[in-house]
Amino acid sequence: MEQAKPGHGSRLHSASIRTAGVHVTNDVFTQAELCADPRCIERGGEKEVEMRLVVYFDYTCAYSYAAAVWLREVVALERELTVEWQPFVLRETNRPPDEGRPFWQQPGVLRTRTALAFAAGQAAARQDPDAYDRFRFALQTAVHSAHRDIREPGVIQALASEAGLDVARFGADLEQPGLLEEVGRSHQHAVEHYAVFGTPTLVFPTGCAVYLKLAPAPTDGAAARVFELLREINERHGAIQEIKLTRQAQP
Template sequence: MGESPIRLMVFFDFLCPFCDRANTWLNQVSEQLGERLILEWRFFALEQLNAPVNSDWKIWEQSDDYTTHVMGGRTEFRGLLALWGTVAAQQQGDAASGRFRNALFRARHDEQLDMSQRDAIQQIAEQVGLDMARFTHDFRDRSLLEVLRRDYEEGRARLSGFGGTDAVS
């Protein structure tokens, strides 16, 4: 009788450096355990978590130009396009999504990628070998942003009282 696989639901945001570290570590663990570990990557937008209490603001409802803002004299990058791009990559399967997620984490945290530029996100997709016609179409499909809402709300329900990423359930 074989062992049941370990199933981990990982809530993440590309803006979080701890999620970058967790991604690297979980990839190493996954290589060692193989099919005995099933990782389910879920979106948990920190910008949504940090929205004012009782606000109607939702990251998944923001316009395509919701990318950066200046706070305290420095530019802060928004995470919407990175998350949206990852949902688009998911449409091409788990392997494609994993390559894209790993490359985007590296680009953001090792190379300080400006995630506010749609072209930069598309360049990552091309570098990891995604079908670019499909990716470009899906990266414009606002209905895919529903995944951000669903994952965020599931994360809030599962992780009641938790205040950030990375989180594993």
């Protein structure tokens, strides 16, 4: 599941883009305006703007994993791009109103795969950012590609070791209270500031939040091209509010 059930937001098809309308700027920037930005850098005689992209994701979401695979390739090619991954809990978005407490405050919630993944991610984030990023991707890969049950003893610790984390420190941090409250604050910020309703949602420097489903993840040259198309829509075509494909194009 990648977005809210009916009542929280309409279901989109497997190739779709949607912009969220809260705290969004629809300014159209000229190249001169972009390169007047103090973040502008030189590359190959041309000016480019350093870009920080925030991605709201859920570890259990297959589309979040596809976005992670795609953006790893984009970052390898686009040195001005940095990506910050922030938690967004789909089970909270789809929580029945009569359940009362938010998902991250419910008794026994750490027995669920969703909560364990998010808690482990927050524990890893207390260490080196690069190691955290390796751990996040390894955890997503374990869930969606290797199909490992991260609740089995030793799986989370093995992923932490493979990512280069200090495993002893990671284990101690994982026992600390408040990890899921951090996740809850990220989720609430996403809803209140960017109207996030599903994952993955990409927040561009303009403040525009874009919900995007990719299946499969673009690779090789297509990865950068898809990102540039999305970036152009975001920065230069403010009139576009939603793109929806009713079916996948056939080759």
